[in-house]
Amino acid sequence: MSLQDRIINHFSDSIQTKQDAMASLCELIEFASQKIVEALVNDKKVLTCGNGGSAGDAQHFSSEMLNRFERERPALPAIALSTDTSTITSIANDYHFDEIFAKQLRALGQPGDILLVYTSSGNSANLIKAVNVAHDKEMIVIALSGKDGGALAGALNEADIEIRVPSNSTARIQEVHLLISHCLCDLIDHQLFGG
Numbered sequence: 001m002s003l004q005d006r007i008i009n010h011f012s013d014s015i016q017t018k019q020d021a022m023a024s025l026c027e028l029i030e031f032a033s034q035k036i037v038e039a040l041v042n043d044k045k046v047l048t049c050g051n052g053g054s055a056g057d058a059q060h061f062s063s064e065m066l067n068r069f070e071r072e073r074p075a076l077p078a079i080a081l082s083t084d085t086s087t088i089t090s091i092a093n094d095y096h097f098d099e100i101f102a103k104q105l106r107a108l109g110q111p112g113d114i115l116l117v118y119t120s121s122g123n124s125a126n127l128i129k130a131v132n133v134a135h136d137k138e139m140i141v142i143a144l145s146g147k148d149g150g151a152l153a154g155a156l157n158e159a160d161i162e163i164r165v166p167s168n169s170t171a172r173i174q175e176v177h178l179l180i181s182h183c184l185c186d187l188i189d190h191q192l193f194g195g
């Protein structure tokens with residue numbers, strides 16, 4: 001297979017995954033946006049987390065909340081739990097890497113806040129611990145997941161929302177997570193500010 005054929009395969013697979021996600025996930029994405037809006041109008045905030053590429057996705061979403069998406073509007077409250085290297089390294093060093101998000105959530109999470117989790121496998125232990133703390137704090141969890149949902153799917157409760165991308169490829173799942181994030185940003189802005 002030529003290099004260009006490989007590129008074409010990546011594009012084709014990504015397009016197909018997006019088509020499959022569009023066919024199955026619109027209602028859940030709409031519902032998740034409504035939950036986030038409900039939290040924001042009640043002066044709550046969104047906390048985001050993920051590992052690796054998903055840490056980047058979590059930060060990308062929070063930056064679009066805090067700064068802007070596609071229009072001028074007031075800043076919206078969000079915190080990415082993957083950004084503070086002093087906090088993350090000290091928690092991992094003194095306790096365990098599995099605690100890096102959970103411990104921050106114990107300090108920052110408030111009832112009614114949203115925990116927005118990004119994972120391709122659903123099997124990252126630090127995310128499952130974060131979900132458990134979110135439940136202790138009476139927060140709502142929105143999980144962007146993939147594959148079979150992993151252990152995280154089993155840790156969610158009936159008030160949570162799992163948006164599971166129908167793919168087994170980490171790269172394809174992450175690509176759709178970014179698209180879903182942009183959908184959420186647009187829907188949040190539209191519901192809060194019209195237009």
Ligand SMILES: O=C(CO)[C@@H](O)[C@H](O)[C@H](O)[C@H](O)COP(=O)(O)O
Pocket residue numbers: 051052053054055118119120121122123124170171174
């Ligand atoms: O981006 C990639 C691979 O495509 C990696 O950085 C990936 O995000 C890391 O392997 C993560 O640790 C995977 O975590 P998760 O998606 O299984 O929760």
Ligand SMILES: [Zn+2]
Pocket residue numbers: 060064182
């Ligand atoms: Zn963006």
